[in-house]
Amino acid sequence: MPRSDQANERLHRAIPGGAHTYAKGQDQYPDDCSPVIARGLAGHVWDVDGNEYIEYGSGLRAVSLGHAHPRVLEAVRTEIEKGGNFVRPSIIEAEAAERFLAAVPTAEMVKFAKNGSDATTAAVRLARAATGRALVAICRDHAFFSTDDWFIGTTPMSAGIPGDTTELTVSFPYGDLAATEELLRTHEVACLVLEPATQTEPPPGYLAGLRDLCDRYGCLLVFDEMITGFRWSDAGAQGLYGVSPDLSAFGKALGNGFAVSALAGKREYMELGGLRDHRERVFLLSTTHGAETHSLAAAIAVFDTYAEEGITARLHALGDRLAAGVRDVAASAGVGDHVLVRGRASNLVFATLDEKGEPSQPYRTLFLRELITGGVIGPSFVVSAGLTEADIDKTIDVVSRACTTYRKALEFQDPTPWTGGRPVKPVFRRFA
Known part of the structure; x- marks a missing residue:
């Protein structure tokens, strides 16, 4: 993502934190997978390098109908x-x-x-x-x-x-x-x-x-x-x-x-x-x-x-399809107790747990990186009505591949080889 890397540098030079919302900050994404968005349409976005992604959590849950409705x-x-x-x-x-x-x-x-x-x-x-x-x-x-x-x-x-x-x-x-x-x-x-x-x-x-x-x-x-x-x-x-x-x-x-x-x-x-x-x-x-x-x-x-x-019903239907699919592929990969989907169908989040079953930022980094390189971006699984059933099915396929890597990291007892750099960080912390 060479253009995204350059754009991130521009953002940090001019804007404290490189974003106008902490939850959109570069520290919320893997070091080498922090795309800068150029445009969006329905349930998809494109970064400044031209890469296309299926997007979740659009605008921090603000864009519930899909982009450019x-x-x-x-x-x-x-x-x-x-x-x-x-x-x-x-x-x-x-x-x-x-x-x-x-x-x-x-x-x-x-x-x-x-x-x-x-x-x-x-x-x-x-x-x-x-x-x-x-x-x-x-x-x-x-x-x-x-x-x-x-x-x-x-x-x-x-x-x-x-x-x-x-x-x-x-x-x-x-x-x-x-x-x-x-x-x-x-x-x-x-x-x-x-x-x-x-x-x-x-x-x-x-x-x-x-x-x-x-x-x-x-x-x-x-x-x-x-x-x-x-x-x-x-x-x-x-x-x-x-x-x-x-x-x-x-x-x-x-x-x-x-x-x-x-x-x-x-x-x-x-x-x-x-x-x-x-x-x-x-x-x-x-x-x-x-x-x-x-x-x-x-x-x-x-x-x-x-x-x-009937947008609210559609959000729930899409979320139900996604949650069921993610749980199935996580279980099939042997990580059903480590990659979790939680929440109401219209407002799904995912949890990433380590070998001891504790929430893990390094494993979250691995998971996010695998999703992004597979063409799926989002800090959550919060759906918009701009997504299609085909988008959900592709997402499940990408999650399936991510879970295979997750299983390898659990067996290795160290996700570091798959994180691409420093782990993502929580927004609320005393020091940068």
């Missing part, structure tokens, strides 16, 4: 010709808000932004204002909520964040109502922030139990639906499981790659950031580009495509 592009072209940003609201802001609330009926009001961090931080600010409490409780079992200090201060990358800020965030375990009630009993908590579901289904009654605890102890329930929104159902996880949070944050799939996120919730809280409430005002969300017309047009097109083409 014609319906989305047509909506964007039509809208952007009218102008993109004005001194007063555009009528499409009302249209997009109404369309969102029709899709997510558990919410009563919505405000758009450009990224998920702004939406979740606005939810935290609203909760603190509504309750008069400072402490925020986050689910310790979930990887990411915001780039803002209230969350990043709790991670290993806390440099530059005052300790006083970090002390205002506490945590609770997913699935454990008793531990969460003890936290609420002993602390004055403004809100519970969590993803309603991740790689496992919520235990029976768990989300409803959280709803009851929040009502009982006077705090707000905040769902981070960045991933679950639209991948779990058209109404998000809250619609699928029938539990209404006080506030929720959506993004990623909302714009099929165009920058749009949303804070949604109950009117009594959202109006704190409005002009029709007598209480002290909250500076909720106020972003110059938060309601760019073409991004809202993209969101409307996404809503319509999901509803008319």
